[in-house]
Amino acid sequence: MVTDPPCSVAQVLTPDSRVSLVAARGLVKRFGDFTAVDGIDFEIYRGESFGFLGPNGAGKTSTMKMVSCISPPTEGSLTVLGQDPKTKGPQIRARLGLVPQEDSLELELSAMDNLMMYGRYFDLPRAEIKRRATELLEFTQLSERANEKADNFSGGMKRRLTIARSLISDPDLLILDEPTTGLDPQARHLVWERLYRLKSEGVTLVITTHYMDEAEQLCDRLVVMDRGKIVAEGAPQALIQQHSTREVLELRFGMDGHGPRAAAVADLADRVEELPDRLLLYVGDGDEALAAVHARGLAPLSALVRRSTLEDVFLRLTGRTLVD
Amino acid sequence: MTTNTTASTEVTQVATTRPVQPTLGWAPWRRAFWYHATFWSRTWRGQVISSFLFPVLYLASMGLGVGKLVNHHSGGVSGVTYLEFVAPALLAMTGMQIASNESMWPILASFKWTRSYWTAVSTPITPRDLVIGKLSWVAVHVAMVGVIYTCVLEAFQTLLSPWAVLLPLAGVLTGLAYAAPIAAFTATQENEKSFPVFYRFAIIPMFLFSGSFYPISQLPSWLRVVVQFVPLYHGVAICRTLALGQGSLATTGYHVGVLVALAVLGAYLCDRNFRKRLEA
Incomplete structure (x- = not known):
């Protein structure tokens, strides 16, 4: 394991260099009697895009707070960038980028000043912050509004600014907690597109989401979480x-x-799931199954054939849907 | 397509060229301090003007209005004119006022609304850095205002001792004796409900009964005991000692000791409560 890699993120992309950036064993987080994270193991490698998929309350955010070295684990071992968050929190955080679930921008400050302020927390020289901020505002398509108060920004722009902010320290690991929750579809796609670009540049991403399409689009590898496990x-x-x-x-x-x-249709499918508003028939060939349904004289109000998604995986594993 | 290429080149640059790495450097708290200074600097002009105006109005009303009456009837207070008596109290009162303002709503906002403390702790900044940054900002803020006030006091010819140059520091000490415990309390709060109550039933009575406007010898004896627990009383006493050159080393030491103890205890509780909240 490389403990202190000063190498650039761009050196990462050889697929065999499985450099472990985050390693968790038996990770537990309790708040009083409530166990938010219940003994999980995972490993995140340099250059990959790693996801935590699960419904609200699955323990994703608590996990993210531990990985971002903000909240200490109650039990278990955690190594981030080869170091122990318990003793090296500030050193590790100097090399992490975090996009929190709730926007926490300084609304009274301009987009540029938000980046300047954040950059100073990392003790970067002003000229360097300014240079990076200009690039990052360009990257997040906010250049034209660089001097406008963040208060005037739409939800999608705020999120993009938060992403720009998280990149100001040129982090080895970018952690995004529900990056597109609350955004309209167009804004989501813009955020995804930017994240996809970062991913293709070799930036290591850690993403939590309860959107299966987000997980499918962005993640090379993911864990499905439910009730802390x-x-x-x-x-x-x-x-x-x-x-x-x-x-x-x-x-x-x-x-x-x-x-x-x-x-009546159970024998037509590998498995049938009954949801409040519809039946899901898990089949190899949807059209064929639909023809068989019609042949039995059943007349559904509507029928849709689609490919399986992670939503179906979640339903299979937990008996519940991701978004309720 | 062209824009895409440009953007991706830029990212490559961002990702590959690392001329400067984040450092921990010396005293990370100073970055939390700059956070406050930045916001203050955006409105400093208005604040400086009011910093001149308030003491002028206060001294004019106290000295010319109440003072005339007091001097006429009892020939001054404790051997000095009424204006000379009340003027130094201004430093301690302002220390209390700035400190309590800085330690209630702004701190709760940083936890709950702007969430700027959460932003800070996702960087190399620690909860302790935030506490030190905040308290040192309160100290600097009170000191800046204190210097202006001291100049105004001098202009009104109310300062009788060269020790008066230390008046801003007495204001700072009073301020910290308020800021630290109040900030520690704010860090445990989920909403602002208790703040107006605290103002009405703590700050204002302290303002009225801490010997700012009359010697506490005028108070009934039981209240004189209660006043010993009020930081403002000690702050006012120190300021008066510095401005008038009266008072013994022992009593001054007692007053300073109480304020230092409060500030230290408050800072300890702040550190504990900030960490409890931010590292949950």
């Missing part, structure tokens, strides 16, 4: 292959319940 780990596609079928047929019937219909 990791229930699955792997690449998004591998997880889908392992825990779900190729396609899903979604059927909506009237409001009079799906129960009897579920029984």
